[in-house]
Amino acid sequence: MSARILDGKAIAASLRARLAERVAALGYRPGLRVVRVGDDPASGVYVRNKDRAAQEAGFDSATLHLPADATQAALLATIARLNADPAVDGILVQLPLPPQISTEAAIAAVDPVKDVDGFHPLNAGRLAAGQPGLVPCTPRGVMHILAEAGVALRGARAVVLGRSQIVGRPMAQLLLGADCTVTIAHSRTRDIAAECRRADVLVAAVGRAGMVRGDWIAPGAVVVDVGINRLPDGRLVGDVAFDEAAAVAGAITPVPGGVGPMTIACLLENTLEAALARRAT
Ligand code: GUN
Numbered sequence: 001m002s003a004r005i006l007d008g009k010a011i012a013a014s015l016r017a018r019l020a021e022r023v024a025a026l027g028y029r030p031g032l033r034v035v036r037v038g039d040d041p042a043s044g045v046y047v048r049n050k051d052r053a054a055q056e057a058g059f060d061s062a063t064l065h066l067p068a069d070a071t072q073a074a075l076l077a078t079i080a081r082l083n084a085d086p087a088v089d090g091i092l093v094q095l096p097l098p099p100q101i102s103t104e105a106a107i108a109a110v111d112p113v114k115d116v117d118g119f120h121p122l123n124a125g126r127l128a129a130g131q132p133g134l135v136p137c138t139p140r141g142v143m144h145i146l147a148e149a150g151v152a153l154r155g156a157r158a159v160v161l162g163r164s165q166i167v168g169r170p171m172a173q174l175l176l177g178a179d180c181t182v183t184i185a186h187s188r189t190r191d192i193a194a195e196c197r198r199a200d201v202l203v204a205a206v207g208r209a210g211m212v213r214g215d216w217i218a219p220g221a222v223v224v225d226v227g228i229n230r231l232p233d234g235r236l237v238g239d240v241a242f243d244e245a246a247a248v249a250g251a252i253t254p255v256p257g258g259v260g261p262m263t264i265a266c267l268l269e270n271t272l273e274a275a276l277a278r279r280a281t
Pocket of ligand 1: 096
């Protein structure tokens, strides 16, 4: 193995420590509310981890849990109450939602100034327009990792694998904003391996275990693996075949311990920014 391992866990810990210091100096506790609907077990783990990290960093954090058969009206009423609550700076509706609820309607109901997921169309539009706003946590975390690793982005060829609203699209916008030449490759891309091979920076966010093989990677490329896939034997693996990729890449994020911890740290960063912006007006 030749690639440098990019330790997202350590970068996230140091970011959380810096955020905790800034929160301690504020004189109030920024408020975060995570809304969970139903009993998806993976969501349960994510929500608990977010809540715990927020509390450890000094935020006023709580989870609101609605039953699996909650109506869309009930969820929208909950969101409206949080929008109106002056103690709440950040609102996160954990996805996926049960089928009777429109994800689009739930996202659009969150006040854009409290939208710490950065999923509201207003924030997505701001990002696409190159304007300041709240940015989705996972792509923001990837940018932190690239910055910490000293990756030169200006003029670099970046390939983003996946076009989701949560990761792929905002990731491409952030890399474009950092002066990369950006390609978004996806399930309909004609020769996906050839596109990946052109990348100086490859970000994989497709949710398919080990899809990116070693011979998809240019020697010395920086590989960021956003995938978190659970194998039948219980192991967590990324979208990149790690051992093969690490033999070719210049640097690579592991799974677990790469991008995952950054997502939560950036949620806290977004919540602090939302609190500062909202309370300044
Ligand atoms: N489900 C999986 N990832 C995310 C995320 O980043 N935010 C929310 N709200 N739900 C998710």
